[in-house]
Amino acid sequence: MNVAILGGTGAFGRALAARLRDLGFDIAVGSRDHQRGWERGAELGVRGGSNEEIVEGADLVVLAVKSNAAIDTARELKRAIGTTPVLCVASDVLFTDSGILPARDERSLAEELAEAIEAPVASGLQSVSAIDLASKELLDQDALICGDDPRAKEPALELAGKLIGGRALDAGPLANSRALEAMTAVILTVNKRYRAHAGLRLTGIPDK
Ligand SMILES: NC(=O)c1ccc[n+]([C@@H]2O[C@H](COP(=O)([O-])OP(=O)(O)OC[C@H]3O[C@@H](n4cnc5c(N)ncnc54)[C@H](OP(=O)(O)O)[C@@H]3O)[C@@H](O)[C@H]2O)c1
DSSP states (O other), X not given: XXXXXXXXXXXXXXXXXXXXXXXXXXXXXXXXSHHHHHHHHHHXXXXXXXXXXXTXXXXXXXXXXXXXXXXXXXXXXXXXXXXXXXXXXOOOEEEETTEEEESOSSSOHHHHHHHHSSSOEEEEOTTSOHHHXXXXXXXXXXXXXXXXXXXXXXXXXXXXXXXXXXXXXXXXXXGGHHHHHHHHHXXXXXXXXXXXXXXXXXXXXXXX
């Protein structure tokens, strides 16, 4: 699978690119700046360039730019992305005096994204941290993926299943991204409270 990682210069994108590279995926990392994307790609031993350049020919686009830039970035790249499936990994969280909170009351970022572009959208991997992805260990975690369109959900489940030691689980429609994105606030809170790198693991699910 040919995977284009938008914002592949960031902590999450670089860790994802390195892990997928080691698994034999064909990877490209992108940046707002062609040169920066090219340099990060060269460091990682994958292709690199501008966000717009790297979506060309991709089977799956991972939208891994900073969360508050995710929708605008996708809108700007709407034509370049076309109908290539997109996996959204973003969560909106608020850091407040009373704690780390989900930033959205209603629609998720992924649902807003799906309305902004033509491409089918899946959402997931919010609970898989960049630090864990960058480790050499097989992650003792499940990965939850939701989406309304199998053209995005299926490649996203396939990719997620290779990243973790647990299962890549179909978490239903894209609206369930509201829960996945909000869970990031819970995980970050737990990480802070217990100095942890928490991931998710669901119990009681029979083998396929
Ligand atoms: N970090 C984690 O552990 C983790 C875990 C799960 C999911 N995620 C999600 O993964 C995504 C990336 O997280 P991250 O921690 O890697 O973020 P990050 O390092 O803050 O940002 C990633 C990349 O976004 C690009 N960017 C920054 N501001 C931008 C803007 N205004 N417009 C367009 N692009 C911009 C930058 O690339 P250029 O400057 O090269 O363009 C940057 O390298 C987020 O949506 C986050 O919610 C993160």
